[in-house]
Amino acid sequence: MSQNPKILAVENYIQGLCESNLDKILSLYADDATVEDPVGTEPRKGMAAITEFYNMAISSKITAKLEGPVRIAGPHALFPFSITMDFGESTMNIDVIDQFTFNDDNKIISMKAFWGEENSRMS
Amino acid sequence: MSQNPKILAVENYIQGLCESNLDKILSLYADDATVEDPVGTEPRKGMAAITEFYNMAISSKITAKLEGPVRIAGPHALFPFSITMDFGESTMNIDVIDQFTFNDDNKIISMKAFWGEENSRMS
Numbered sequence: 001m002s003q004n005p006k007i008l009a010v011e012n013y014i015q016g017l018c019e020s021n022l023d024k025i026l027s028l029y030a031d032d033a034t035v036e037d038p039v040g041t042e043p044r045k046g047m048a049a050i051t052e053f054y055n056m057a058i059s060s061k062i063t064a065k066l067e068g069p070v071r072i073a074g075p076h077a078l079f080p081f082s083i084t085m086d087f088g089e090s091t092m093n094i095d096v097i098d099q100f101t102f103n104d105d106n107k108i109i110s111m112k113a114f115w116g117e118e119n120s121r122m123s
Numbered sequence: 124m125s126q127n128p129k130i131l132a133v134e135n136y137i138q139g140l141c142e143s144n145l146d147k148i149l150s151l152y153a154d155d156a157t158v159e160d161p162v163g164t165e166p167r168k169g170m171a172a173i174t175e176f177y178n179m180a181i182s183s184k185i186t187a188k189l190e191g192p193v194r195i196a197g198p199h200a201l202f203p204f205s206i207t208m209d210f211g212e213s214t215m216n217i218d219v220i221d222q223f224t225f226n227d228d229n230k231i232i233s234m235k236a237f238w239g240e241e242n243s244r245m246s
Contacts, residue, residue, distance in 0.1 A: 004241060069242060071220045073161050073237040080190070080191045114194040115195075118193075
């Protein structure tokens with residue numbers, strides 16, 4: 001595990017997704033955070049809306065995999081990763097770059113997920 | 124080469140860096156674009172400042188390599204890549220995620236390069 005708290009948060013996030021561990025994911029967020037996934041949709045604001053979002057996200061079996069080093073610039077951590085959602089008869093793969101912006105306590109205050117139709121495929 | 128104009132711009136950008144081809148790089152930008160590299164530094168605004176920046180960047184021998192798929196969300200293209208700068212006696216490697224934001228003509232109006240000390244190493 002990394003000693004850099006922002007990289008550690010990313011590692012815990014990926015692990016939390018793979019474990020469908022809602023508490024682990026939510027513990028990374030500040031109470032007044034926003035989540036925009038994908039970028040271009042209406043951001044979800046606050047812990048209740050974020051909880052609802054991740055409850056939905058982990059309702060299917062998810063595998064998440066970091067696909068390269070976490071890039072750190074000031075309060076931002078950006079990282080390439082892939083998501084596989086197993087719906088039983090079919091699976092969906094999405095290539096994503098997430099941008100986490102942290103507050104001074106290293107809690108995520110803004111998450112933006114960059115992906116679109118070019119980045120998702122059913123199999 | 125990709126048919127998506129934003130992905131094509133990224134491919135041409137990487138190629139332009141490898142070829143030290145200033146014209147190819149600058150042709151991707153709108154006249155009033157901004158370049159913030161790395162994020163957290165003062166953005167360079169306008170073609171003169173951007174030309175100066177890339178003249179400096181390609182003054183050493185650069186190799187750039189796309190390290191995963193280009194993520195497209197609305198007007199944004201984000202992509203993980205690596206840069207190797209050859210200074211003769213030493214080389215510097217940097218892992219970067221760039222965010223290009225395009226105008227309606229698919230010219231870059233904003234470039235942000237996310238990387239920091241965790242992402243660069245001399246060898």
